[in-house]
Amino acid sequence: MDGEKIIRWQRKRSGKAEEIHHILKDELGGGHVPSKRFGANAAWWTIAVLALNLHDLMKRRLLPEEYGKSRPKSLRFLLYTMVGKIVTHGRRTVLKIWTGNRGAYAASN
DSSP states (O other), X not given: OOHHXXXXXXXXXXXXXXXXXXXXXXXXXXXXXXXXXXXHHHHHHHHHHHHHHHHHHHHHHTSOGGGTTOOHHHHHHHHHHHHEEEEEETTEEEEEEEOSSTTOEEEEO
16 A cells, blocks of 8 residues: 555544553453463463454344444443342342343242
């Protein structure tokens, strides 16, 4: 490509790299390295990048359009709470399974 096309392409991006870096560091755990060893930290960062790519692929191919602009953290909470919720009351632990309506749960022991 010639120089002018490259500059136009770069200007269209307008801060996407910073947003992706923020998602990788703060929402996917890339900002907290697990070890003092370089190889382990490189593997940790690679897993975070793979998780971001899988998240993007899932948004584009598997989920409805309403989830198209969701971030990994919000999508994680939506999907994990969609199945059901565990409630402990008294001496019983009950799994309330989601029935289809976001506010309605069916009790299951």
